[in-house]
Amino acid sequence: MTQEPRAERIAKWLARSGVASRRDAERMIGEGRIRLNGQPVTHPATFVSDNDIVQVDGEPVAPPQRTRLWRYHKPDGLVTTHRDPEGRRTVFSAMPEDMPRVISVGRLDLNxxxxxxxxxxxxxxxxxxxxxxxxxxxxxxxxxxxxDEARLAALAHGSVFDGVRYGPITAVLDSRKGDNAWLTVSLREGKNREIRKVMSGLNLHVSRLIRTSYGPFQLGVLPRGALEEVSPRVLRDQLPKAEESPAKPRTRAGGQSDRAPSGD
Structure with a gap:
C-alpha cells in the first residue's frame, strides 16, 4: 500500500523550503505571491504535500530538503535581500548556479x-x-x-542613544593610528545598524565593519566572496546549543531581509 505524502500548513512548508520564515511566508500569502497547483493561496492554513506544485512569484519551489547551513564571506556592496527595489546587487545573486534557495541568518548591510x-x-x-x-x-x-576607552567600557552596562535603548556591548580598543582605530565589538542582540548608531553616539564614524563570528561559527580564513557548507557533523554538534533557550518568535512585519537585524 502506497503511503500518502505528509501534508502540512503551507507557511511551514515554505519555511522548510528556505523561501522565508513562517511569519514572512504568511505575509507573502496575504500579498498574493503564492500559488498552489496553479491557484492563488489565500489563507496560511492551506495544507500542502511534497506532491503539490507550489510557486512563489511565478517560480516553482522545490520540496523541503535536509537542513543545510553555509558560511559566506560577504563583500561590501551587496544587499542582504532577495529583491532590491533600487536594483542593487544582492547576496543571493552572487550565489553559485547550483545553490538551492536559501535565506540569511540575520543580515549585514550594504557597507x-x-x-x-x-x-x-x-x-x-x-x-x-x-x-x-x-x-x-x-x-x-x-x-x-x-x-574614549572609558566610554567604550561603559557600553557593557547598556546604553541609550537618540532615545533607543541598546543592550550590553563589549567594545575593546585593539590599535590606534592618528584618528583611526580598530575595535573588537561583541554583542548578543542586534538592532538595526546597532554598532554604527552606538559608535555615532560616541562621536565615532564607522569606516569599516567586518563580522568575524556568529555563535560558534567563525569567518576564519574564508576568502572574500567564498562560500563553504558546514558539515552535517558540525551542524549536529552545534545546533542543539541554539535550542537551549527556546523563545517565542518575534518577527517584524516587512520583507524577509528585515526579519532580524544583525547589529551591524
Whole structure:
C-alpha cells in the first residue's frame, strides 16, 4: 500500500523550503505571491504535500530538503535581500548556479562585510537569529575619531542613544593610528545598524565593519566572496546549543531581509 505524502500548513512548508520564515511566508500569502497547483493561496492554513506544485512569484519551489547551513564571506556592496527595489546587487545573486534557495541568518548591510550564515531552512534561520539564544556576534570595526576607552567600557552596562535603548556591548580598543582605530565589538542582540548608531553616539564614524563570528561559527580564513557548507557533523554538534533557550518568535512585519537585524 502506497503511503500518502505528509501534508502540512503551507507557511511551514515554505519555511522548510528556505523561501522565508513562517511569519514572512504568511505575509507573502496575504500579498498574493503564492500559488498552489496553479491557484492563488489565500489563507496560511492551506495544507500542502511534497506532491503539490507550489510557486512563489511565478517560480516553482522545490520540496523541503535536509537542513543545510553555509558560511559566506560577504563583500561590501551587496544587499542582504532577495529583491532590491533600487536594483542593487544582492547576496543571493552572487550565489553559485547550483545553490538551492536559501535565506540569511540575520543580515549585514550594504557597507558591512564578513561572516553571513545562509540556510535552506527558514525555521532554523529564525531560531538562530533570536537574541534569547545567547549567541555572541563578534565584529572588527574601524572607526574615525577620538576613542574614549572609558566610554567604550561603559557600553557593557547598556546604553541609550537618540532615545533607543541598546543592550550590553563589549567594545575593546585593539590599535590606534592618528584618528583611526580598530575595535573588537561583541554583542548578543542586534538592532538595526546597532554598532554604527552606538559608535555615532560616541562621536565615532564607522569606516569599516567586518563580522568575524556568529555563535560558534567563525569567518576564519574564508576568502572574500567564498562560500563553504558546514558539515552535517558540525551542524549536529552545534545546533542543539541554539535550542537551549527556546523563545517565542518575534518577527517584524516587512520583507524577509528585515526579519532580524544583525547589529551591524
Amino acid at each position: 558591512s562585510e564578513g561572516l553571513l550564515l545562509l540556510t535552506n531552512d527558514g525555521a532554523l534561520a529564525r531560531r538562530l537569529e533570536l537574541p534569547s539564544n545567547g549567541w555572541l556576534r563578534r565584529y572588527r570595526v574601524r572607526v574615525f575619531g577620538v576613542v
